[in-house]
Amino acid sequence: MLLPSPGWDYTLQLPHDPLAPRIARRALRLILEEHGGTRELADTAELLTSELVTNSFRHTEGPASMRVRREGERVRVSVWDTSANFPVHKDVDEDAEQGRGIALVELCADAWGGLAMDDGLFGSGKTIWFELDGTWPEA
Numbered sequence: 001m002l003l004p005s006p007g008w009d010y011t012l013q014l015p016h017d018p019l020a021p022r023i024a025r026r027a028l029r030l031i032l033e034e035h036g037g038t039r040e041l042a043d044t045a046e047l048l049t050s051e052l053v054t055n056s057f058r059h060t061e062g063p064a065s066m067r068v069r070r071e072g073e074r075v076r077v078s079v080w081d082t083s084a085n086f087p088v089h090k091d092v093d094e095d096a097e098q099g100r101g102i103a104l105v106e107l108c109a110d111a112w113g114g115l116a117m118d119d120g121l122f123g124s125g126k127t128i129w130f131e132l133d134g135t136w137p138e139a
Helices: 020-034 039-059 101-108
Strands: 008-014 064-071 074-081 111-120 123-133
Touching (some): 008 020, 020 039, 020 064, 039 064, 039 074, 039 101
Antiparallel strands (some): 111 123
């Protein structure tokens, strides 16, 4: 049986398309399942990734990318987009259908943050990331 390596890194380029969040969720779940991540890890990662990619689609006009990386027992998911504006945590009405994304990230992630980029080597925009602790098969 071939066991996954202890560290890996995948990147998915996402066009500005309403299907981007769905495609990102499916790709992420496949990556985590193939590498032996638990269902709980995949469910949480999928929820948070969906929030970040949906924010990118709704609030930018350009493409986005998703990076999924495992280092040790943690998985880090990063979403880059072309906007330099960071999402804001705001209190929303319990019946609201939008506006809970960053609150969910704060609640569910083991760590999270963001990085602004300004026309340097990597272009402009921002990256928002989160990390989740996972349980993995022995390599």
